[in-house]
Amino acid sequence: MPHLVLTAAAAALLAAPSAAAYDGADEPRHARCDTSVEGSRVTAYCHNPYPRTDRVQLHVECARWWDVDADGAPVDLVPADQVELTARCWMEVRDAWVSHRAVPD
Numbered sequence: 001m002p003h004l005v006l007t008a009a010a011a012a013l014l015a016a017p018s019a020a021a022y023d024g025a026d027e028p029r030h031a032r033c034d035t036s037v038e039g040s041r042v043t044a045y046c047h048n049p050y051p052r053t054d055r056v057q058l059h060v061e062c063a064r065w066w067d068v069d070a071d072g073a074p075v076d077l078v079p080a081d082q083v084e085l086t087a088r089c090w091m092e093v094r095d096a097w098v099s100h101r102a103v104p105d
Contacts, residue, residue, distance in 0.1 A: 031056055031077050033098040040089045042096040047082040053103040060096045062089035076103055 031048035033056065046056050058072040070087040077083055085098065 029102060030054055030100040035096050035098060037093045037096055040091060040093060042087050042093055044085040044096070044098050045082065046077055046085065046098060048077040048079055051079050052105070053078050055101040055103050056083065056085065057099045057101075058085035058087050058096070059099060060087040060089060061094045063092035063094040064090070067091055074101070 029050055029052055031046040031050070031054040033044050033046040035042065035044040035058075042058065042060050044056075044058050046054075048054050054077045055074050056077050057074040058070075060070040060072075062069055067089045070089070072085055072087050075083050075085065087096070
């Protein structure tokens with residue numbers, strides 16, 4: 001009968017806690033978002049590959065002092081889902097970003 005030989009790495013994996021004991025504390029929680037600016041329009045595409053809901057919100061800072069900056073409505077992005085967020089300025093966009101907030105379980 002053949003003998004099974006374990007490497008140190010394989011033995012460490014076998015000794016690791018089970019998946020049921022995993023609490024996800026070290027896991028990233030933010031959805032992945034790509035933001036693009038075309039003229040005065042901003043679009044952010046966000047995808048949440050993690051097992052917890054992420055609240056995403058698009059923010060746009062306009063270049064002109066008289067142009068109103070925009071904070072979009074927050075969206076709860078559930079696991080394995082994606083969302084498109086849009087906003088615009090009347091003229092040029094100075095900056096655009098997506099903020100993330102944890103949603104209580």
